[in-house]
Structures are given as structure tokens and as C-alpha cells.
Amino acid sequence: MKTKEILVEVKSLRLNELQNYCVELGESAFRGKQVFNWIYENLAGDFDEMQNIPADLRTKLKTKAKLNSLKLISTQGSDSTQTIKYLFETADGNKIESVVIPEQNRKTLCLSTQVGCPLDCKFCATGLMGYTRNLTVSEIIDQYLQVSKAIHPDRITNIVYMGMGEPLLNYETTEKSLNILLKDLGNKIGRTRITVSTAGIPHNIVKLADSGLRVKLALSLHSPFEDVRNKIMPINIKYSLNENIEALKYYAKKTKTKIMFEYTMLKGINDREEDLIALKKLCSQLPTKVNIIPCNSIAHMVSGGFSAELEPTPLEKVREFAERLMTKDIFVMLRNTQGDDIAAACGQLAIQTKR
Numbered sequence: 001m002k003t004k005e006i007l008v009e010v011k012s013l014r015l016n017e018l019q020n021y022c023v024e025l026g027e028s029a030f031r032g033k034q035v036f037n038w039i040y041e042n043l044a045g046d047f048d049e050m051q052n053i054p055a056d057l058r059t060k061l062k063t064k065a066k067l068n069s070l071k072l073i074s075t076q077g078s079d080s081t082q083t084i085k086y087l088f089e090t091a092d093g094n095k096i097e098s099v100v101i102p103e104q105n106r107k108t109l110c111l112s113t114q115v116g117c118p119l120d121c122k123f124c125a126t127g128l129m130g131y132t133r134n135l136t137v138s139e140i141i142d143q144y145l146q147v148s149k150a151i152h153p154d155r156i157t158n159i160v161y162m163g164m165g166e167p168l169l170n171y172e173t174t175e176k177s178l179n180i181l182l183k184d185l186g187n188k189i190g191r192t193r194i195t196v197s198t199a200g201i202p203h204n205i206v207k208l209a210d211s212g213l214r215v216k217l218a219l220s221l222h223s224p225f226e227d228v229r230n231k232i233m234p235i236n237i238k239y240s241l242n243e244n245i246e247a248l249k250y251y252a253k254k255t256k257t258k259i260m261f262e263y264t265m266l267k268g269i270n271d272r273e274e275d276l277i278a279l280k281k282l283c284s285q286l287p288t289k290v291n292i293i294p295c296n297s298i299a300h301m302v303s304g305g306f307s308a309e310l311e312p313t314p315l316e317k318v319r320e321f322a323e324r325l326m327t328k329d330i331f332v333m334l335r336n337t338q339g340d341d342i343a344a345a346c347g348q349l350a351i352q353t354k355r
């Protein structure tokens with residue numbers, strides 16, 4: 001019986017792998033670079049669009065490789081900000097979301113790395129969806145390509161791995177996609193404009209530190225206390241804050257970057273005097289910035305259990321907390337909620353039909 005040939009996914013290949021692949025096909029490595037440019041510079045979605053590639057190579061590619069694209073199902077724009085949410089369908093019928101957040105002269109793309117998320121953070125809609133599977137390199141890269149096409153002639157200036165899923169639980173794929181978007185694209189988007197956000201997977205924080213990528217790293221902190229974190233982020237029971245802080249110190253030292261602490265304000269949970277004192281103490285242990293996030297509306301998704309107790313801290317108190325946290329050594333940002341009206345803000349990405 002003849003076995004079916006597995007097609008090579010071109011968007012999962014790094015530039016050198018694509019060059020080697022062209023050599024395997026009997027062509028020069030230069031052709032690999034040309035194909036790469038067609039995909040990333042000209043945003044080609046089909047081998048036939050690659051006009052300066054010889055016809056016989058295009059034929060070989062069409063029979064032996066694939067240029068899989070996510071299917072764009074819908075886009076939703078925010079009335080109050082210009083945030084746009086893109087809903088995509090994967091080849092096997094799963095739905096994922098990406099978001100573009102415009103700020104001054106920046107366009108930040110928020111990428112998903114998993115279908116759903118296994119971590120069940122109590123303030124997050126994605127966590128409620130449960131976990132289906134990891135995304136492939138091609139599916140992560142294609143979010144970038146599809147959104148680049150959609151916003152053309154504008155271009156993506158910043159990338160955050162902060163959409164659906166925990167990037168460091170899909171480590172190898174995340175690292176490869178970072179290598180493509182950072183190194184293979186020739187620093188078009190520099191390392192200081194790419195942030196990976198994690199709920200805290202210490203051994204993979206160390207791995208990322210050793211990868212040489214030196215991208216920015218954010219920890220979804222949300223409380224300086226282990227017991228509170230255990231409740232709002234159950235992954236803390238497995239990987240404690242203490243272990244994560246040790247890994248983050250290593251990351252900061254190795255990459256010479258500051259760690260971003262993401263801190264979503266939850267009434268009575270992490271906005272108390274003792275939280276402020278403990279957070280200041282934590283910030284003194286390593287080079288950090290703190291991103292204070294007013295909690296987005298979560299009323300629509302909490303039905304029972306501990307999640308039902310979560311309420312946003314009033315905005316006035318959020319501002320006061322941020323001001324009091326700030327010292328000459330602690331840099332604090334107070335983030336505007338972007339895209340709350342289209343459920344595209346932090347913790348709100350979830351596929352409606354699954355909820």
C-alpha cells in the first residue's frame with residue numbers, strides 16, 4: 001500500500017530550514033530566501049503568487065509542501081478604542097482569536113498560543129473554555145501574517161504573546177515562532193518590542209533565558225501572596241511564586257532586562273494595604289516594572305465558586321494604589337483598558353460558542 005506523503009508546512013520553517021529544504025528539492029538556498037520574502041514581505045498566500053520563483057520549483061512546492069492559512073471568520077472593532085479582534089478557524093475547525101491594539105504610533109498584535117488554556121485563572125474567560133490543544137508554529141505565525149495583511153499598509157510594530165493560552169506550556173513552538181518573528185525577519189520588530197507573558201512556568205522561564213532571544217518577559221502576578229495566588233491562579237499550587245521569582249531573577253540577570261509584573265486589580269483580593277506593602281517588597285528583589293490593570297468586566301463569565309467573588313477594584317482606588325506603589329525605584333504603568341466593549345481586553349478572550 002502506498003503511504004501518503006506528509007506535506008511540509010512552510011510557515012513552520014525557519015529561514016535556514018526553508019533554504020535547506022529548497023536545496024533538498026534540487027534548488028539553490030537563494031530560492032529559499034526568495035520564498036521566505038514572498039511569504040513575509042509580500043504576504044503571499046499561494047505558491048502561484050511567487051512570480052520570480054521558477055515554474056518547476058513552484059510545481060514541486062505545490063505537490064510536496066503547503067502554505068496553510070488560518071480562515072478569517074470575523075473581525076470586530078471596538079467603538080471606544082480602535083482595537084480590533086480577529087476570529088480565526090484552524091484547519092481542524094478550532095477557533096482562536098488575535099487582537100490588534102493601536103496606541104499612538106504603535107500597533108501591537110496580541111497572539112494566541114493554544115486553543116483555550118489549561119490553567120483556569122479565575123479572572124480569565126479563556127481559562128473557562130478549557131484546553132483543546134497547542135497551536136503549531138504555522139498557526140502562530142499565520143496570525144501575524146493574516147493580521148499584517150488585514151491592516152496593510154499599516155504594519156505591526158509590537159507583539160505580545162498574551163492571547164489565548166500559556167505560551168510557556170507550548171514552549172518549543174513559542175520559541176521557534178519567536179526566532180522567526182525576531183531573528184529571521186531581521187529585527188524588523190526588535191526584541192524590546194516583543195513580550196512573552198506567562199502565568200509562571202519556572203523551568204521554561206529559565207529555558208527562555210538561555211535561548212538567547214532576550215525578549216521582554218511579563219509575569220501575570222496579580223498577588224504577592226502564595227495563598228491568594230493559589231486561589232486565583234491554581235497553577236501557583238504546582239509552581240509557587242517563590243520558584244518563579246528565582247527563575248525571573250535568573251532571566252533578568254541573563255538577559256539584562258526588567259521583568260514586567262502584570263497586576264489586575266481585584267476588589268478586596270489584591271488591593272489592600274498589605275498587598276501594597278508586600279508588592280513593594282517583591283519589587284525590591286529584582287529589576288521590575290509593574291503594569292497595573294483595571295479589571296475588565298467579568299460579570300458575564302463568572303457563575304459560581306471562587307470566581308463569583310471577584311469584582312473589579314473601583315477606578316479611583318486603582319489610581320491611588322498605582323500612585324502609592326510608585327517610588328524612585330519602582331516604575332509603575334497604569335494601563336487603559338483597551339477593547340473592553342468587544343471582550344478583547346486582557347482575560348476576556350474566549351470563543352463565545354464554547355463558553
Ligand code: SF4
Pocket residue numbers: 117118119120121124125126127128163164165166199220347
Ligand atoms: S490568564 Fe492566561 S494563563 Fe491564565 S487562564 Fe487566561 S490565558 Fe490561561
